Amino acid sequence: MSVLVYTENWEGKFKKLSYELSSFAYAIAKEMGSSVTALSIGHVADDELKSLGKYGVSKVLNVQDNRFESLDNKAVADAIAKAVASENAKVVILAHNNEGKAFAPRLSVKLNAGMVTGVIGLPVSVEPFVVKKKVFTQKAFARIQIKTDVKVLTFAQNSFDVVENPVDTAVEAFDPQIGDGEFTTKVLDTHKITGKILLSDAEIVVSGGRGMKGPENWGGLEEMGDLLGAGMACSRPVSDDGWRPKEEHVGQTGKIIAPNLYLAFGISGAIQHVAGVSSSKYIVAVNKDPEAPIFESADYGIVGDVFKVIPQLNEAIKEMKS
């Protein structure tokens, strides 16, 4: 019996979320008296695979098979199901992101497992198995019981601390034996930024809204992003109007993110925008309108002109770093 974690990597390195999921899985395994196995699909070096041991993973199943690069929903879900069977896992944990949302539902049907997505924090209890999640687009919490023997969870990023629990880790090659016929998704073309910080994995996010007045004014925010090693985000009208790439749109209809620090410049803070960022640990708002709703969600704020404030902030960050 074990708890199985589906890990993800970005350019061969585990995403921070993989360590977070491992820490979370270890805490559940401890309550259930079992251990954690991780499944890694893709090209991750041995040392990196072993690094999961620091976060409580006792065994890593390592799948190196290029066919999975197409992220074929059915093939990957079937591969995870094979790992679950071979480990006799009772709890399966994926991230609540593009991949987790693609695979977990299929997996749950395959495993006859109940599923809860977007779980935050440790289970309220493991017997019966009750977890918490946000509902109504971040406006409330629900407690949900899973009634099946095997449980599938997707876990909302940044809702559990990455904690070190070093254990001995065995890395094993794993072949889930998925036939060629199962891979039906053909990738024709890929557009991908590389070497940049992934918005969904960023600890700090710098974000601009319509108050930035135009795409030509983003220089100061990009400088701040570089200085802080931050991911870049924006409000919906900003991406709709093509001021910024659509990957940066956060909110109810964009990405939902939960960094440690979210810095909002010239964003009014409409409910649909806040829905995408309200789980951030700290929110900072700069807006010239003291009545802007963003200040209701913010922890720190400046009522003022973004064009006056941004250069001052950048200068202060440089001073702090030196």
Place this chain on the structure above:
Amino acid sequence: MKILVLISNVPDTTTKIRFTGDNKAFDTSGVQWIINPWDELALTRALELKEAGGVEKITIANVGTNATEPTLRKALAVGADDAIRIDAEAKDAFFVASQLAQVAKDYDLILAGIESSDYNGAGVGGMLAAMLDIHSVSAVSGVSLENGELKVQRDIDGGNQSLSVPTPLLAVVQKGIAKDPRIPAMRGIMMARSKPLNVVPPADVEARTEFLGYELPEPKAACKMVDEDNAKELIRLLHEEAKVL
């Protein structure tokens, strides 16, 4: 090509969320109901594909009580050809997908929203595909028909991909699939009244999860304000007080 669009009936996105009965149920009093925003965009894209030719028929399907019918009529008013309502209170994603599986065979393309904006389950689309044993692609931000062949765009970490996929296909759609939803015109509303809305009895299925109760978040502490001319103070606070820099 026949398209099925899954429709969830949800509270308007600006609804103030309240609970009743010892926080065990969502308080629906005074709530305005809408088509789930993702499903509305999916429907919009389906209509665009039909207008471009190559789509015979767009059917919508919903699991819900008769209270969802105004929402379904609205979807018919913007241009869906017919509707199926499976007459049951939606209990969880597994329950809903199991009900839909009865009526979702025989379509070339099924469009599901990435999640419904009430319970944010993100499960129905993928589960339905697994139950029907058909292919699925998630995080879909574009669907097009080229010479009768489906091309799909999906979001991936840091970018996007275009894919070719066989039919039947279930596409779980999100941002980008269509731009602005359509607003029903008077003529559409009139026509919708006579479009078929078939009510189907539910299959006998047990939900696998149960909602035990709800909580509202703690009220947030007041925002700490820093003066515009002393913006540097903000960095000090983030560094020394919040310790996030």
